[in-house]
Amino acid sequence: MPRWPFLITGSLISLLQVAEAAQLRLKLPEPLGALQGLENGTTPTPNPLEGCFEVGKSMCIEGGDGKVFNLRPPATLLDLEIWYTFDQSLPVDESGHKNHLQDAKGALTSVVAGPGILGRGASASFDGREMRQIPATERMASSSFTVALWLYLLEDSIGGWRTIFSVGSSPDDLLPALLLYPDERRLHARLSKQVDKNNGVLDSSGIIPLRRWTHIALVSTGGVLRLYINGQKDGEAIVGEARSIAEDQGAFLHLGRDPWRAGVKAYMDDFRWYSRVIQPSEIRALTFPSLTGIGVDFVHLGCTSCTYPEAVDRCTSSRRSLCSLQDLFAGGFHTARVMGWLPAVPEVWYYNERGVDLFAGNKKLGLCCASTM
Numbered sequence: 001m002p003r004w005p006f007l008i009t010g011s012l013i014s015l016l017q018v019a020e021a022a023q024l025r026l027k028l029p030e031p032l033g034a035l036q037g038l039e040n041g042t043t044p045t046p047n048p049l050e051g052c053f054e055v056g057k058s059m060c061i062e063g064g065d066g067k068v069f070n071l072r073p074p075a076t077l078l079d080l081e082i083w084y085t086f087d088q089s090l091p092v093d094e095s096g097h098k099n100h101l102q103d104a105k106g107a108l109t110s111v112v113a114g115p116g117i118l119g120r121g122a123s124a125s126f127d128g129r130e131m132r133q134i135p136a137t138e139r140m141a142s143s144s145f146t147v148a149l150w151l152y153l154l155e156d157s158i159g160g161w162r163t164i165f166s167v168g169s170s171p172d173d174l175l176p177a178l179l180l181y182p183d184e185r186r187l188h189a190r191l192s193k194q195v196d197k198n199n200g201v202l203d204s205s206g207i208i209p210l211r212r213w214t215h216i217a218l219v220s221t222g223g224v225l226r227l228y229i230n231g232q233k234d235g236e237a238i239v240g241e242a243r244s245i246a247e248d249q250g251a252f253l254h255l256g257r258d259p260w261r262a263g264v265k266a267y268m269d270d271f272r273w274y275s276r277v278i279q280p281s282e283i284r285a286l287t288f289p290s291l292t293g294i295g296v297d298f299v300h301l302g303c304t305s306c307t308y309p310e311a312v313d314r315c316t317s318s319r320r321s322l323c324s325l326q327d328l329f330a331g332g333f334h335t336a337r338v339m340g341w342l343p344a345v346p347e348v349w350y351y352n353e354r355g356v357d358l359f360a361g362n363k364k365l366g367l368c369c370a371s372t373m
Helices: 012-021 280-286 308-317 325-339
Strands: 059-062 068-071 080-084 113-115 122-127 132-135 145-153 162-168 177-180 186-190 201-207 213-220 224-229 232-238 252-255 265-274 299-306 364-369
Touching: 113 265, 145 162, 145 280, 162 265, 186 224, 201 224, 201 232, 201 299, 213 280, 232 299, 252 265, 299 308, 299 325, 308 364, 325 364
Parallel strands: none
Antiparallel strands: 059 068, 080 265, 113 122, 122 265, 132 252, 145 213, 145 265, 162 177, 162 252, 177 186, 186 201, 213 224, 224 232, 299 364
């Protein structure tokens, strides 16, 4: 790699010469600061990223005392289109694609900070009224995609739909969207317009807990929509003829709220948008530490409300077995509580259960545990 001797305290002319030799992009502040909005007559808003020094490839700087500094652009994943860690003073896009999160006026401004996962870094704090957005890009228009995020819900149901995120240009556009039900903390995922009531709609089996970090991933293969909660597949739905967001002119990705529905009062962290289907093993890697002390492959949902024969059949078909009482005490009950499966049906079937008529038609929660079958 070529080396150019350069003192960090050197002149601007030297810096320009080095930048030209290294084929770098050097942005310098405009007089009185670069302002947004002057061309359309609106109130000018300072661009906090204007005047930055960008390294295009790589650059080696040698100081006068013999110290050498290597400058390289940050490593990026080609299929990671958006990544908000909310650990910086501004909600910048860490993916390298510059999809920086904007406020309702289109300006890059700071978000209210909340606690990060495990106390590391920070999160974005939404109050139900705050909204952040970016224009939908062509790279987001792939029919195969994955959206993943952490959510810490602070408020119970309010009697109306609440938007966690949505993509579209009108109230009917949910391409895709993740909402909360009006009367319960159940997730409602959609990859279709609202007029297509039976197409691309997926509701979660569990109830999202209050005041606990929950990892959510929405995966689209182009024909199937899948919902993962804390690394476990919660459900899937067939997508008939889902429209692409590329067909919607002026579509925006909205976080925390959208212009047509109420928002969530919650902390949000580590929001990612991939332009491909990420595998279940990759989703599990993103969810650490979703279920403390328990592997996410240990317990799976068989059925939320079913008879004993139905529960056994569901587990057998997935090459697992109905959890034993020991399995439930070893982590099955904890998993069901964290995943929100218990509030709907507090009683659970277990293997070799005694004292009840297993074929009387009673319905309970069916949990499947790892089997050696």
